[in-house]
Amino acid sequence: MCETLINSGAYVTCIDNFASGQKANIQSLMDNERFRFIEHNISTPLPIDTPLDYVFHMASRASPFEFEHYPIQILKANTMGVLVALGIAKKHHARFVYTSTSEVYGNPDIVPTPETYHGNVNPIGPRGCYDEAKRCGEAYVIAFRRQHHLNTRIARIFNTYGPRIRTDGIYGRVIPRFIDQALTGKTLTVFGDGSQTRSFTYVTDQIEGLLRLAALDAAEGQVINIGNVNEITVLELAKKVIALTGSHSSLSFHPLPEDDPLRRRPDVTRAKKILGWQPKASLDTGLARTIEWIRSVS
Structure with a gap:
């Protein structure tokens, strides 16, 4: 997102505490005169004096494996962190986009x-720290719109992937985990019987959707799904990754985590109608690009 904005001529202030992000991802921007970086935990107050037109709240740990280890930080990022970011947007009369x-x-x-x-949603289950925090974040956004007349937009994102996604430890979600396991000849770990489905959106499609959501006047006050409509089972995904990497890895099956959703597929009618947006990158194309990147940095 930062690179896309900089390449479009924007001035960007990026805030991150690297809880799950990596500094290497923005290293190439550090010497750009239109890029300003502040290392900060958005859950605590932050004065921003530079004039702003848009505020994007994209801060949260999001891997299911992080839910067990960092539930409080996840809750804070999507509640207190949203309040801080909304306050910044209110001060500058900026448009606010919540992911x-x-x-x-x-x-x-x-x-x-x-x-x-x-x-x-199960509010007291292991995913509750993320699910309920995001729901609360949405409520804060709508409250600021109603009470302070803030110009807001909410994107509901479906599984995004692409180059720079983390593969390591608790940060690796299903696509990077499968790719890393396949490239290193390890067994691909499938939870449940693999019949659960997901819909994967390539990162450039996701960014285009978010920027359209931010820029278009017709999107003010809207809540819009931004995701790919092509649904695939996790088992099919594992086999596809093995084929695309040329790996000889086998599969191993493990118990399905509690409250793991059985299906994920967005209705993107609003995105098409209001944003004029739909994903362009096929799963095979996106996976090939992601495999190439992970292979290059391994």
């Missing part, structure tokens, strides 16, 4: 899932 998540739908009864679906 929420498909996780607010929990294990949905309706698939493809529209924005009008209110969710099937």
Whole structure:
């Protein structure tokens, strides 16, 4: 996102505490005169005096393996952190974009899932720290719009992937984990029987959707799914990664984590109608690019 904005001629202030992000991802921007970096935990107050037109809240640990280890930090980032970011936007009369998540739908009864679906979420389950924090974050955004007339937009993101995604330890989500395991000849770990589905959005498609959401006047006050409609089972994904990497890895099956959603597929009717957006990159193309990048840095 920072690179795309800089390349478009924007001035960018980036805030991160590297809880799960990596400094290497923005290293190439550090000497750019239109890029300013502040190392800070957005859950605590931060005065910003530089005039701002847009504020994007994209801060949160998001790997399911992090939910067990950092539930309080995740809750804070999406509640207190949202309040801090909203306060910054209010001060500067800036448009506010909140990146929420498909996780607010929990294990949905309706698939493809529209924005009008209110969710099937377990607030005290292991995913509750993320699901409920994001739902609370959305409520804060809407409250600021209603009470302070702030110009806001909410994106509900579905599994995003691409180059620079982490593969290591608790940070590695299913695509980078499968790719890393395949490239190193390890067994690919599949949870459950692999019949659960996901819909994966390539990072450049995701960024385009978010920028359209931020820029278009018609998106003011909207909640919009930004995701790929092509649904694939985790087992099919594992086999596809093995084929694309030329790996001889085998598969191993492990118990399905508690409250793991069985299906994920967005209804993107609003995104098409309001944003004029739909994903362009196929899963095979996106996986090939991601495999190439992970191979280059391994």
